[in-house]
Amino acid sequence: DSGVTQTPKHLITATGQRVTLRCSPRSGDLSVYWYQQSLDQGLQFLIQYYNGEERAKGNILERFSAQQFPDLHSELNLSSLELGDSALYFCASSEQGFGYTFGSGTRLTVV
């Protein structure tokens, strides 16, 4: 157990739908990062939050959004889902960005 908790582990949904992925960071870590792993794009950084504020953006689509709550857990919202959004979504947490601990991921399948 890495200390980073992601739910759900698996998610199957239809095109056009909206889903929310949840991440609880490791105790004491203020930063949360979201990554997408797909066969064609590999592992890509999506977005980072630090203590509730957006800190950095990577290759995140406009249909995707995230937030970090006062208790430091984070949610990644994916809307108007397309077949190409099927991927493994990872959350990672970090205290000061020098080490990153990943959760076990949420496997999203869009049908």
Added chain:
Amino acid sequence: AQKVTQAQTEISVVEKEDVTLDCVYETRDTTYYLFWYKQPPSGELVFLIRRNSFDEQNEISGRYSWNFQKSTSSFNFTITASQVVDSAVYFCALNRGGGADGLTFGKGTHLIIQP
């Protein structure tokens, strides 16, 4: 922009052989961090090592060793006396440190250790 290249898509060796996974990076930052992660078939990402740009000292941890050469922008990973349990996808990654921005990952090397 930062870039990480892992030219070896797949490597297959017989158990107990030594194997080296190559990683070449590009960055304009003078301060940066390099990482290796392991992704076993179960799918999680397991941290192996972090190295900062000012520390070119090689590191050994059990059967694992890392060779960082700034002159060639490489951070190679060697597994000595490989075991079947080492079979996984290995990712090299880079970031500019300080927590700003996420990791830039290479495409990964799929390592297959045959018994």
